[in-house]
Amino acid sequence: MAVTPPPVVLAARGLTRQYPGVRALDGVDLTLRAGEIHALLGENGAGKSTLINLLTGAQPRDGGTITVDGVDIDPDGPGGAVRAGIAAVYQEITLLPNLSVAQNLYLGREPTRWGLVHRSRMNREGAALLRRFGLTIDASRPLSDFSTAVQQLIAIARAVDLSAKVLILDEPTASLDTAEVQTLFTLLRSLRDQGLAIVFVTHFLDQVYALTDRITVLRNGRLVGERRTADLPRLDLVAMMLGKTPTAESHLSRRPATATPAGAPLVRAEGLGRRRLVGAFDAELHAGAVLGAAGLLGSGRTETALLLFGVETADQGQLLVDGKAVTLRSPRDAIRLGFGFCPEDRKLDGIVAGLSIRENIVLALQAKRGWWRRLSTAQQHELADRYIKLLDIRTPDAEKPIQLLSGGNQQKALLARWLATEPRLLILDEPTRGIDVGAHAEIVRLLEDLRDRGMALYVISSEIEEVAAYSDRVLVMRDRAPAGLLEGESITPAAIVNAIAADHHTKGAA
Amino acid sequence: MGRIVNTRTLPLLATVVVFVLIYAVCAVQYPAMLGLRVMGNLLTDNAFLGILAVGMTVVVVAGGIDLSVGAVMGLTTVALARLIEGAGLPPALAFALVLALGGLFGAGVGAAVHYLKAPAFIVTLTAMFLARGCALLISTDSIPIHNAAYDILAGAALALPGGGRLTLVAGIMLLTFLAGGILLHGTRFGAQVFALGGNGHFAQLMGINTGRTTILVHAFCSLMAALAGIVFSLYTRSGYALTGTGVELDAIAAVVIGGTLLTGGVGGVAGSFIGVLIQGLILTWITFDGTLSSWWTKIAIGALLFLFIAVQRLILVASARYGRSGAGPAAPNTPNQATSAPASRPSSGAAAPSAS
Numbered sequence: 001m002a003v004t005p006p007p008v009v010l011a012a013r014g015l016t017r018q019y020p021g022v023r024a025l026d027g028v029d030l031t032l033r034a035g036e037i038h039a040l041l042g043e044n045g046a047g048k049s050t051l052i053n054l055l056t057g058a059q060p061r062d063g064g065t066i067t068v069d070g071v072d073i074d075p076d077g078p079g080g081a082v083r084a085g086i087a088a089v090y091q092e093i094t095l096l097p098n099l100s101v102a103q104n105l106y107l108g109r110e111p112t113r114w115g116l117v118h119r120s121r122m123n124r125e126g127a128a129l130l131r132r133f134g135l136t137i138d139a140s141r142p143l144s145d146f147s148t149a150v151q152q153l154i155a156i157a158r159a160v161d162l163s164a165k166v167l168i169l170d171e172p173t174a175s176l177d178t179a180e181v182q183t184l185f186t187l188l189r190s191l192r193d194q195g196l197a198i199v200f201v202t203h204f205l206d207q208v209y210a211l212t213d214r215i216t217v218l219r220n221g222r223l224v225g226e227r228r229t230a231d232l233p234r235l236d237l238v239a240m241m242l243g244k245t246p247t248a249e250s251h252l253s254r255r256p257a258t259a260t261p262a263g264a265p266l267v268r269a270e271g272l273g274r275r276r277l278v279g280a281f282d283a284e285l286h287a288g289a290v291l292g293a294a295g296l297l298g299s300g301r302t303e304t305a306l307l308l309f310g311v312e313t314a315d316q317g318q319l320l321v322d323g324k325a326v327t328l329r330s331p332r333d334a335i336r337l338g339f340g341f342c343p344e345d346r347k348l349d350g351i352v353a354g355l356s357i358r359e360n361i362v363l364a365l366q367a368k369r370g371w372w373r374r375l376s377t378a379q380q381h382e383l384a385d386r387y388i389k390l391l392d393i394r395t396p397d398a399e400k401p402i403q404l405l406s407g408g409n410q411q412k413a414l415l416a417r418w419l420a421t422e423p424r425l426l427i428l429d430e431p432t433r434g435i436d437v438g439a440h441a442e443i444v445r446l447l448e449d450l451r452d453r454g455m456a457l458y459v460i461s462s463e464i465e466e467v468a469a470y471s472d473r474v475l476v477m478r479d480r481a482p483a484g485l486l487e488g489e490s491i492t493p494a495a496i497v498n499a500i501a502a503d504h505h506t507k508g509a510a
Numbered sequence: 511m512g513r514i515v516n517t518r519t520l521p522l523l524a525t526v527v528v529f530v531l532i533y534a535v536c537a538v539q540y541p542a543m544l545g546l547r548v549m550g551n552l553l554t555d556n557a558f559l560g561i562l563a564v565g566m567t568v569v570v571v572a573g574g575i576d577l578s579v580g581a582v583m584g585l586t587t588v589a590l591a592r593l594i595e596g597a598g599l600p601p602a603l604a605f606a607l608v609l610a611l612g613g614l615f616g617a618g619v620g621a622a623v624h625y626l627k628a629p630a631f632i633v634t635l636t637a638m639f640l641a642r643g644c645a646l647l648i649s650t651d652s653i654p655i656h657n658a659a660y661d662i663l664a665g666a667a668l669a670l671p672g673g674g675r676l677t678l679v680a681g682i683m684l685l686t687f688l689a690g691g692i693l694l695h696g697t698r699f700g701a702q703v704f705a706l707g708g709n710g711h712f713a714q715l716m717g718i719n720t721g722r723t724t725i726l727v728h729a730f731c732s733l734m735a736a737l738a739g740i741v742f743s744l745y746t747r748s749g750y751a752l753t754g755t756g757v758e759l760d761a762i763a764a765v766v767i768g769g770t771l772l773t774g775g776v777g778g779v780a781g782s783f784i785g786v787l788i789q790g791l792i793l794t795w796i797t798f799d800g801t802l803s804s805w806w807t808k809i810a811i812g813a814l815l816f817l818f819i820a821v822q823r824l825i826l827v828a829s830a831r832y833g834r835s836g837a838g839p840a841a842p843n844t845p846n847q848a849t850s851a852p853a854s855r856p857s858s859g860a861a862a863p864s865a866s
Binding site: 058077078079082088090094095096097098099103104107108110112115116117158162 | 692696697698700701702704705707708709711712713714715716717718719775776
C-alpha cells in the first residue's frame with residue numbers, strides 16, 4: 001500500500017435494482033480510477049449486466065448514487081451517461097450497419113457547414129480518428145463492409161471520442177480471434193496510459209490477468225470484493241466468484257468415456273460437404289461418446305453442425321444413420337431421426353425471448369409430436385419443473401419469460417428443450433460461450449452425464465481445454481475444411497492448438 | 511474495388527432501368543410522348559402524389575409507415591375550401607393554417623407511435639379514419655373555390671420549349687423533392703432518420719432521441735400530406751372530403767419501386783421520384799392507347815411492385831451470402847500462409863479495408 005492510488009473517476013455506492021421476483025443488484029459499490037483497467041467479474045446472474053445498465057442509464061436504478069469526478073449524476077438514458085463521461089461498448093456491435101463508418105462515429109454530432117452535414121470533413125476527421133486507433137480505412141464506406149473486429153474498434157473509437165472518462169467493455173473479446181484480441185489489448189493499454197478508466201467484463205480469466213489492474217467480483221447481485229489483480233491468485237479469484245473453495249479447475253481434468261466406443265457408429269458422415277460452405281469432412285458419432293470439434297472462428301466448425309442437422313443441405317458425400325444413407329433437407333428431418341441442436345447464438349437462433357421458460361422447454365418435444373397431439377398443461381409443467389430441477393436453472397418459477405434469465409440459465413433451458421425430446425444425438429455449438437467459470441463446469445458436467453447415459457454428442461467449442469477434457473475424439477477444422485482428427489491419448493490442448501495452427505498436413509495424426 | 515454494384519444503389523439502378531425501358535417503349539409507340547408537353551403534364555398531374563411520396567419516403571426510411579396521408583390530404587382540401595369560401599380567409603392564411611394543423615396532426619401520430627409503443631400501421635390507420643371522418647363532417651359535397659388569387663396560382667406556369675408548361679404545382683413538387691433530399695441526406699436529422707430505421711434500439715444506445723425523431727418524422731409526413739392537399743386543391747380548384755382515397759398506397763408503391771426498403775434504414779427520395787414518374791408514365795401510355803381501361807394502371811403497378819419486392823429480396827439474400835464470404839477475412843483461397851493460421855488473420859483483416 002505504499003503506492004498512492006490514482007484519483008477516483010467514478011464512484012458508485014449502494015446501487016440497487018429490483019426485478020419482479022429477483023433483486024438483481026443489491027447495494028453494490030464500484031470504484032473506478034483514472035488510468036486503470038478494472039475487471040468486473042462474476043458468475044451468471046451475478047449482476048454484471050445490470051450494473052452496466054445502471055451506469056449507462058439504460059435502466060433506472062432503485063437505489064444508490066453514482067458520482068463522476070465528485071459530481072452526482074443520474075443518467076436518464078445513454079445520452080445522459082455519455083454527457084457525464086460514461087460510454088459502453090457491447091459484445092454485440094451496437095452500431096448501425098446501414099450507415100457509413102463516419103456517420104456511425106459522429107451520429108448526432110456531425111460537423112456542419114451552413115446548417116448541413118459537412119460530409120467530406122466528417123469522413124476526413126473520421127479516418128483521422130480511426131488512425132489514432134490503429135485503423136487505416138475509408139470512413140465513407142458502409143459499416144457493414146467491415147469485419148466484427150474492425151467494427152468493434154470503431155465502436156471503441158466512437159465511445160472514447162465521445163466521452164474520454166469511463167469506457168465500459170462488455171465481453172469485448174467473445175467474438176474475436178487471438179490476433180484480434182492482442183490488437184484490442186494493445187489499444188486498451190494505450191488508452192489506459194492516457195488516463196482513461198476502463199471497465200472490462202469477461203469470462204476469460206487469462207485475459208483478466210493479462211490486462212487488468214484491479215478486479216471487482218459480484219455474486220448473486222451482491223459485491224464480493226475489490227482486489228488488486230497482482231495480489232489475487234487465480235484460485236482465490238475463482239473462489240470469490242463461486243463463493244466456495246473450488247477443487248482447482250476440476251472440470252478440466254480429463255475424464256473420457258468409461259469404455260471406448262466400439263461397433264457401428266450411430267451417425268457416420270462420409271465426405272459430407274457443401275460448396276461455398278464447408279469442404280468434405282468425415283465424422284463418426286457413437287452412442288456414449290463425445291466427438292469434439294475445434295478450430296478458429298470461420299474455420300467451418302459451425303458449418304459441419306449445420307450440415308449434420310439439415311439446416312443446410314449437403315451437396316456432396318453421404319450421411320449414414322444406423323448404417324442407412326439418409327438425406328437431411330431440413331431440421332425437421334433431423335429431429336425425426338432423433339437429433340437435437342443447441343445453436344451458437346442463443347438470442348438469434350435458440351430462445352424464443354418472449355415465451356416463458358416452460359414454453360421454451362416444451363417447444364422441441366411438441367414439434368416432434370406434431371401440433372395436433374398437444375402436451376397437456378399438466379405434462380408441460382411436470383416436464384419444465386423436472387428439467388429446471390435437473391439442470392439447476394435458477395429462476396423463481398417456470399413461467400418467467402426466458403429473456404429475463406442470465407446467459408448460462410438460458411443455455412440450460414435450451415439444453416432442456418432438446419433433452420426433453422430424448423435425442424440420440426445432441427449437437428452443441430459453443431455450449432459455454434458467454435457463460436462464466438462456475439457454469440462452465442456445470443455445463444461440462446452435464447455433457448459428461450449425458451454421454452455416460454449413452455447419448456452421442458457432437459460438441460463444437462473454442463474452449464480448447466474443455467474440448468480436450470471431455471472428447472473421445474476431436475475433429476479439427478481449418479479454412480473451412482478438416483485439418484485433422486485426434487484420438488485417445490493424443491488429445492491434449494497443445495495437440496489441438498498444433499493441429500489448428502499447423503501449416504503442414506496433419507490429417508490422420510493419431 | 512471490392513464490389514462493383516453496391517447493394518444500396520442497386521435497387522435505385524433497377525428502378526432507373528425500368529423507367530428508361532418504359533419510356534423507350536412509350537416513345538417508340540407514341541413519339542408525341544417524347545415532348546416536353548407530355549413531360550410537363552406528367553409532373554403537374556402527379557404533383558400531389560410526388561409530394562406525398564417525399565413524406566412517405568422519410569417515414570419508411572425511419573422504419574415506419576403512414577396510412578393516413580390520403581385522408582389528411584382530403585381533409586386539407588375540404589378544410590381549405592371551407593376556410594376560403596365559407597370564412598372568406600385569404601388563401602395565404604388558409605394555407606398557413608392547414609400546414610400548421612397538418613404538422614401538429616402528424617406530431618400527435620408520431621407521439622402515439624412512440625409513447626404507446628404501438629405499430630405505426632395501426633396508429634396511422636386510426637389517424638386515417640379520424641381524418642377522413644373529420645373531412646366528411648365538414649362537408650360531404652365537393653365545394654368549388656372561386657377566388658381570384660386561387661385562379662392566378664392555379665394558372666401560373668413557366669413556358670417550356672415545345673409547347674410544354676411547368677406549372678406552379680409541378681414546381682412545388684420538384685422543390686419538395688429537392689428539400690426532402692437535402693433533409694434526408696444532408697442534415698443531422700436525416701442521419702437520425704436512417705439510424706432509427708436501421709435499428710431503433712442501437713440508435714437509442716448511441717444517444718439518439720428516438721422519440722423526438724419519430725414525432726418529427728410523422729409531423730413531416732403529415733405536413734407533406736397537407737401540402738399535397740393544397741396542391742390538389744389548386745389543381746382542381748375545389749375541395750372534396752373523399753379526395754385522395756387510396757393514394758397512400760400509391761405513395762407507398764412509389765417509395766418501394768424507388769428502392770427504399772420497407773424494413774427501413776435504406777433508401778432516398780430520388781428513387782421515389784422515379785417511382786412516381788413510372789406510375790404516371792404507365793397511366794399516360796394507357797391514355798394514349800385509348801382502348802384500355804385506366805384500371806390497367808393498377809395491374810401494371812401491382813406487377814411492378816411484385817417485381818421490385820422480389821428483386822430487393824434477391825439482393826438481400828445475395829449480399830448476405832456473398833457479403834459474408836467477401837467481408838469475412840478468412841478468404842477461402844489463402845493457401846500460402848506464412849507461419850500459422852492465427853497470424854494470417856490480421857493481414858487479411860487489413861486487406862479488407864485497403865480493398866477500397
